[in-house]
Amino acid sequence: MREPVQRDISRIVSQVGQMLLQHGAESKLVSDICCRLGVALGLDSVEISLSASSMVITTITHQHCITTARRCPDRGINMRVITEIQRILIMTEKALLDRHSVKKRLARLSPDRYNRWLVAVMVGLSCASFSRLAGGDFPVFFITFVASFFGMLVRQEVAHRHFNPLVNFGITAFVTTLISSFGAMQEIGNQPYLAMASSVLMLVPGFPLINAVSDMVKGYVNMGIARWVMASLLSLATCLGIVAAMNLTGIWGWL
Secondary structure (H helix, E strand, O other): OOHHHHHHHHHHHHHHHHHHHHOOOOHHHHHHHHHHHHHHOOOOEEEEEEOOOEEEEEEEEOOEEEEEEEEOOOOOOOHHHHHHHHHHHHHHHOOOOOHHHHHHHHHHOOOOOOOHHHHHHHHHHHHHHHHHHOOOOHHHHHHHHHHHHHHHHHHHHHHHOOOOHHHHHHHHHHHHHHHHHHHHHHOOOOOOHHHHHHOOHHHOOHHHHHHHHHHHHOOOHHHHHHHHHHHHHHHHHHHHHHHHHHHHHOOOOOO
16 A cells, blocks of 8 residues: 555544544544544554544554544534444445545535424423423423523523533523522422422533443543543533522522
8 A cells, every 4th residue: 555545544534533532422432433444445453542632543554654643622412423424434344435435425424413493492391301200290391391491592502602611501500590490489380499400401411421431441541531520520510500590599499
């Protein structure tokens, strides 16, 4: 293999790894896909080193090494991107795609997202359902839905303006708790404090926590610790937003 070809494949592999890491894939999956794609495109092997916000990839063919580093800023969890990259990998391994076809498919790949209003409605319904399961009546269900719906709209708007995720979670928790505390002030429903507890469940960083545990179990301890710390900071920011709203309204019932 000529060096320009190896260099081109190295760029493809690093782009794939970067996209996977940016959109929430676990470390083991990132490593496996990069290695398999490199071998499918004709390399002898691929070595990869991951950190919380960057990656270093070395491609090897006929004892000739090319090393490249990439920054991987967070782009938000998007399973569509991860799934499409897995499809590209499988097609490459079956010799249905060459490196030029892979580059074209990667260039067309975009992190499509659901309509923001649909997301806000479904998040509101999910949080309201939790309040119902916890024993709340329909007025509590309604208050929880309204608080979660507008909280999610705030979260989307803050994210659209590229604020730090910690600031985003804090502001969202503050607004959501502020709205849901209205039910406790007016004593709406049989258990109005359930609305305050249920409406902020959308801010639980479940995916990062699952990835953190998965990374540590599978041997990527540094990545797991980094993701665990970030998830913990997001939880802390959420708590600060909740406490700030409760301090403003004077409603401390469910703490």
